[in-house]
Amino acid sequence: MSSLVQSVDWLAIAPPTLAAVVGLVVLVADLFIGEARKAVLGWVSVAGLAASALLLLPLLEGDRATFCLTGDADACSYVADRFTLVVQLLVLGGALLAALLSVTALKDADKELPEGEYWFLLLSSAAGAALLPASRDLATLIVALEVASLPAFALVGIRRGDRKSSEAALKFFLSSVTATAVSLMGVSFVYATTGTLHLTRIADRIQHVDGQFHTLAQTGVVLTLVGFAFKTAAVPFHFWVPDTYVGAPLPIAAYLSVVGKAVGFSGLILVTVIAFPSYADLWGPALAALAALTMTVGNVGALRQRSTRAYSAVRLLAWSSVGQAGYLLVPIASAAYSKDAQKAIGSTVAYALMYAAVNLGAFAVAALVARTSPLNRISDYRGLYARNPLSALVLGFFLLCLAGLPPGIIGLFAKVTVFSAVVDAGLGWLAVVMAVNVVIALFYYLQWTTLLFRAPEGEPGTHRVPAPLTAAIALTAVLGVALSGAPQLILRFSETGLF
Secondary structure, three states: OOOOOOOOOOOOOOHHHHHHEEEEEHHHHOOOOHHHHHHHHHHHHHHHHHHHOOOOOHHHOOEEEEEEEEOOOEHHHHHHOOHHHHHHHHHHHHHHHHHHHHHHHHHHHHHOOOOOHHEEEEHHHHHHHHHHHEOOEHHHHHHHHHHHHHHHHHHOOOOOOHHHHHHHHHHHHHHHHHHHHHHHHHHHHHHHOOOOOHHHHHHHHHOOOOOHHHHHHHHHHHHHHHHHHHHOOOOOOOOOOOHHHHHHHHHHHHHHHHHHHOOOOOOOHHHHHOHHHHHHHHHHHHHHHHHHHHHHHHHHHOOOOOOOOOOOHHOOOOOOOOHHHHHHHHHHHHOOOOOOHHHHHHHHHHHHHHHHHHHEEEEHHHHHHHHHOOOHHHHOOOOOOHOOOHHHHHHHHHHHHHHHHOHHHHHHHHHHHHHHHHHHOHHHHHHHHHHHHHHHHHHHHHHHHHHHHOOOOOOOOOOOHHHHHHHHHHHHHHHHHHHHHHHHHHHHHHHOOOO
């Protein structure tokens, strides 16, 4: 009789585990550290996230798996393969940059934000987000999704006495909980029809479901996708995005725009490509329609932002992130029609890496401007070049990357890989919709970019840039420029399989 006790591969689970452990350390240390030394907690958190990211390096040697079923080495709950490592790099890197932005934001808040709780919640959410791409059973996927989400609700509403922040957190919480409840119902239907929660086993068994349970299995597939579609901010699950981004502290908005999307897309990829490939005729058209709808609604929403409206810069980035989610959905939908599903998924990952670097950079510059213009209107960026030339040049570069225009070469190449995936899949109509949306997006990105270099109204002031904010802007700028100079570093993911 084989033993049910199995060893744990601690190296495989080290990155999310370290983030969680550092979060607990910060929470306990907060009880014993005086107000004057609370800033230490921030630097401990930054160091912890950096160390978690570095722990990905030993895992590059080969795929590892743990928490496997006895007697079936292919049915594991945690797998550290290439896909997992790439998404974990995106998640932990994004959380690290959000943490650097947070160091300055917490100092400027002057005790309006509770530091110990803030860092604990951010590290906890990052740990859950890093766990999700490694999850290979539906139970672990849902748990990881909630561990990433629940602290995020609190982070959105963590600003004391701020009604706007509280409303944003409540809207985010209620809509997310509803989406999760629907997903859990879908998981229960899938389990009822297959008798397993492991993705690889579901893929085998769901093809042979009895005819009387076929409709139940189809319903389970659709409902399971809802929670992940919500996280990606896909239409019609996008309505929480603008108010949540405006109400949250700016570093948390940046975190949600990148890490929140990484969670949603990695979950969608795992359940569609690994668990439900035999139902591609069901989720393929659904995701293609979602992609077209999402990019259109997002770009039209961004286009309608008035430059003089309060928080219009953050709202534009919020609506833009919805539009970008549409582009990210395109290759996942294409995987249903493509002979090489892994290559299509590679296009999504390549685009996500580009988007993460430049969008976090744009939020970093927005955080800098917000220090002197708290309402963060687009009109506040007029003449930024006269006040802070480097910040203006960097923001202009990020916006051109998002638009897909030179010198933002990486943005152009990332869009080309997505177009390539959709054309290879034979979805010509979706390629046309995407092309139209790219043109719409060009207008508002270029409009904002030109504003940076116009003559300022009144006497130009100066922006003092704190060291953590400087580091965040510099890191994203160097990453964007390096990738534009050598786009093959990212595009390699779209040329080879990830699983």
